Amino acid sequence: MMIPLMAGMLLLLHVMLHFKAPSPPYLGPPDKHSGQGNKPIKRVVIHCTVSPTERGGARRIAAYFRSDAAGGSAHYVVDPYEIVQAVYDSWVAWHAPPNPNSLGIELCCTLSNKGRKHWGRDDHRLMLRRAARLTAALCLAYDVPIRKIGPVGLRAGRKGICGHHHVSQAFGQSSHWDPGPYFPWKEFIRMCRHEAEELRSGKAEPEQPKKPAPQQPAEPTEPRPEPDHLSRHERAMGAGPTLVDRGRAWIEIAAYRAKQEGNDTRRRRLLEWLDKGPKK
Numbered sequence: 001m002m003i004p005l006m007a008g009m010l011l012l013l014h015v016m017l018h019f020k021a022p023s024p025p026y027l028g029p030p031d032k033h034s035g036q037g038n039k040p041i042k043r044v045v046i047h048c049t050v051s052p053t054e055r056g057g058a059r060r061i062a063a064y065f066r067s068d069a070a071g072g073s074a075h076y077v078v079d080p081y082e083i084v085q086a087v088y089d090s091w092v093a094w095h096a097p098p099n100p101n102s103l104g105i106e107l108c109c110t111l112s113n114k115g116r117k118h119w120g121r122d123d124h125r126l127m128l129r130r131a132a133r134l135t136a137a138l139c140l141a142y143d144v145p146i147r148k149i150g151p152v153g154l155r156a157g158r159k160g161i162c163g164h165h166h167v168s169q170a171f172g173q174s175s176h177w178d179p180g181p182y183f184p185w186k187e188f189i190r191m192c193r194h195e196a197e198e199l200r201s202g203k204a205e206p207e208q209p210k211k212p213a214p215q216q217p218a219e220p221t222e223p224r225p226e227p228d229h230l231s232r233h234e235r236a237m238g239a240g241p242t243l244v245d246r247g248r249a250w251i252e253i254a255a256y257r258a259k260q261e262g263n264d265t266r267r268r269r270l271l272e273w274l275d276k277g278p279k280k
């Protein structure tokens with residue numbers, strides 16, 4: 001009697017702990033992909049489209065991925081108003097080589113001025129929240145820890161969340177530097193953890209949050225004036241990239257330059273610093 005009872009309880013536990021992958025509107029298939037075999041998922045890679053942050057932006061990028069003009073593809077595209085899926089999770093998209101075992105999320109951002117002052121804007125805040133909810137849902141569904149991984153962690157095969165530029169630095173198979181040196185990594189990971197908690201406690205659904213997003217801004221047009229600077233209070237509340245994030249971003253750029261100059265020693269030292277902090 002005990003064994004069927006325990007098996008039943010384990011099954012119930014499994015059902016309770018199993019999170020389904022999100023399923024936003026599917027607008028694929030992409031023109032460029034490497035077929036099935038993407039699972040198991042080891043990392044979620046954040047990108048920027050280098051296209052306007054606007055209503056319909058995600059759908060336009062998905063349409064581009066379907067066209068033969070596209071040079072690549074990614075699994076999800078996010079704008080401030082919507083998430084769409086362009087490639088099934090089980091398919092290998094062309095977003096940040098080596099591509100297998102990774103999911104690519106594109107944020108609709110021009111990255112003008114390298115994205116400086118973008119991430120505190122109302123439209124970008126909405127987009128970040130959508131992306132965090134999506135990232136959290138994917139991490140829960142595929143058992144990926146919600147933590148940032150850098151080039152050393154990527155090369156060691158660790159699971160986590162990173163930017164395209166981290167993959168570029170780790171494997172040298174692309175030169176893209178999105179989502180840019182000003183992407184608020186620390187805050188984004190915090191947002192992902194918060195969304196995961198909400199999902200675990202059943203408060204939020206990946207695609208249909210029960211509460212409407214507050215402060216829905218008017219439809220943004222590009223270019224739009226940017227605030228001169230964030231106040232100290234906004235910064236303390238996490239409204240912009242932290243000094244540490246900025247410092248790390250510059251080190252990442254320096255490491256990329258060192259690679260281009262063929263200075264392997266300097267590059268390795270910079271990458272080690274990024275993963276472990278300065279030598280004592």
Ligand SMILES: [Zn+2]
Nearest residue numbers: 109110111118
């Ligand atoms: Zn932007």
